[in-house]
Amino acid sequence: EAQxxxxxxxxxTVTGKKLTVTCSQNMNHEYMSWYRQDPGLGLRQIYxxxxxxxxxxGDVPEGYKVSRKEKRNFPLILESPSPxxxxxxxxxxxxxxEAFFGQGTRLTVV
Amino acid sequence: AQTVTQSxxxxxxxxxETVTLSCTYDTxxxxxxxxxxxxxxxxxxxxxxxxxxxxxQNATENRFSVNFQKAAKSFSLKISDSQxxxxxxxxxxxxxxxxxxxxxxxxxxxxxxLQVTL
Numbered sequence: 172e173a174q175x176x177x178x179x180x181x182x183x184t185v186t187g188k189k190l191t192v193t194c195s196q197n198m199n200h201e202y203m204s205w206y207r208q209d210p211g212l213g214l215r216q217i218y219x220x221x222x223x224x225x226x227x228x229g230d231v232p233e234g235y236k237v238s239r240k241e242k243r244n245f246p247l248i249l250e251s252p253s254p255x256x257x258x259x260x261x262x263x264x265x266x267x268x269e270a271f272f273g274q275g276t277r278l279t280v281v
Numbered sequence: 282a283q284t285v286t287q288s289x290x291x292x293x294x295x296x297x298e299t300v301t302l303s304c305t306y307d308t309x310x311x312x313x314x315x316x317x318x319x320x321x322x323x324x325x326x327x328x329x330x331x332x333x334x335x336x337x338q339n340a341t342e343n344r345f346s347v348n349f350q351k352a353a354k355s356f357s358l359k360i361s362d363s364q365x366x367x368x369x370x371x372x373x374x375x376x377x378x379x380x381x382x383x384x385x386x387x388x389x390x391x392x393x394x395l396q397v398t399l
Contacts, residue, residue: 202379204386206389211290211391212391213391213392214372214389215389216387219384219386221383221384263387267380268333269328269331270376274324274325275325275326277324
């Protein structure tokens with residue numbers, strides 16, 4: 172079954188404590204990306220990756236890092252989270268005409 | 282850059298009735314896709330319907346259909362025979378066609394919250 176697996180589903184953390192949200196896909200897709208969803212703003216792209224070791228900034232990259240060491244995995248790293256990064260996060264993996272989404276991660280930074 | 286506009290933040294419809302959600306977009310691309318995603322309270326992003334820009338025929342999926350007006354850059358979603366389970370946030374999205382080694386992204390509207398009532 173085609174799948175994008177994101178973990179954790181929920182996370183509460185404190186300001187400044189490094190965290191990683193994992194994302195894994197089983198479809199051998201080259202292209203993956205991260206989005207954040209905020210009320211009234213829709214989903215905005217944070218970072219994307221066109222293949223292993225190839226990543227680039229999206230529309231709202233400040234405060235985030237990513238890595239793509241393997242094709243299937245694309246973790247999102249917050250090295251020093253701040254309250255304005257409280258949001259709903261989605262990982263997506265792309266075929267040429269469709270995106271597949273993970274289940275979402277609700278992050279709260281206090 | 283592409284933009285997607287959903288001008289109806291909230292809508293309500295009675296069960297079994299028909300409702301239309303509006304979406305307009307702006308792009309200079311010729312080859313692209315348009316999507317409607319449903320996001321229920323579970324927060325999952327569920328693809329409702331997809332339209333290829335090169336196809337003139339409007340896409341349909343059971344009770345869901347679109348009115349795609351390429352020249353007007355309009356892409357509305359019609360839900361027929363609305364059901365309680367249709368209650369959700371609906372996002373319109375644009376993606377230019379891409380190929381191996383190139384980049385694209387989904388550009389989303391701000392969403393329309395649909396409430397289906399008895």
